[in-house]
Amino acid sequence: MAQVKEPGICWLNESEKELLGELSAEASPTFVSSKAADGGTAGSQRHVPNTLISSAYSGPTIEDIERALSTKVPDVRANSHRYRAPVPEKGIGKSDTKYAVKIKSCGGGVAEDGYKWRKYGQKTIKNNPNPRSYYRCTNPRCSAKRQVERSKEDPNMLTITYEGLHLHYPHFHVLRRRPQDHTATKLQVPKKPKLQGEEQLHKDYMEDVVAVTSGESSQGSPDRGLEEEATLNPGAGKQNMRLRDAAQYPQGLLQDVVPLLIREPCRTGSAVSSLHHYHFFPTPRPSYYSASISPPTNPSDIDLGLHFRHSLNLKQSKDR
DNA sequence: CGAATTTGACCAGCGC
């Protein structure tokens, strides 16, 4: 199987390779065209030649990511007390960055993707007896969302639609990066008195700016939770953040934007069943790619059937 | 008791 790699880019560092090895000894993702899988269910997958795989990957480049980071991040929750329908935005978190992931789950568990989500709604959708659940990233500065929906045909199949970019590292990522710091668990971190809404958001943001621009390491803010500690300021401190990342996180934000299995899809060998494929549909290519798709931290929750498909944004296609 | 989830209401977009 062809490796999806860009020259000069290290797709996996050692700890990630380790992690991937732990995750699955049998998953071998396959990339397919969007045509093959659009509207396709688990049973309608088909294999594609390896040549297509490498050409199919037109995912985010470093440039894309940097461009995304340089864009001001709108936080709709901070701007109004009552959130209204999303206005199309440019940059991170914009609503046209949308991807659907099909996951075959067992035991009724919901896919764990390394991020912390809070459920904020559930709705019964037309033509599907199973309700759709709406989740938002618990990080107050992150506008990433996801919708989880059980397939009508196969109740074991979950369709997870991710929307928006995460502005921080996933939970497991941080935990693995600092294995020596056993005391720094979220539970043990003393909490700051909570400010209300916009005030808190602004304060958090400014603290990030100060911490990052002054070269202060994240460890210099012991009163922040792990997830917040890992949160990166996408605005003013961007440049220094990159420098810090270059040292601390050799891959920068790429690992947060490109799922592990996409970055090195053939890591785990070639002997797989027809169900074990990882589908990624990057065409037509949007400006930015969701960072939400990450390998499960709890493989028992997922039956190794990851099916990526690019969910075409209606508005986007209309605009063309 | 605080955090997370549930659930009914509300609103915007879209098609007719």
Added chain:
DNA sequence: GCGCTGGTCAAATTCG
């Protein structure tokens, strides 16, 4: 304009 549908809010409820 109206009705349908999807997405979100926020009060109520449940959970740890």
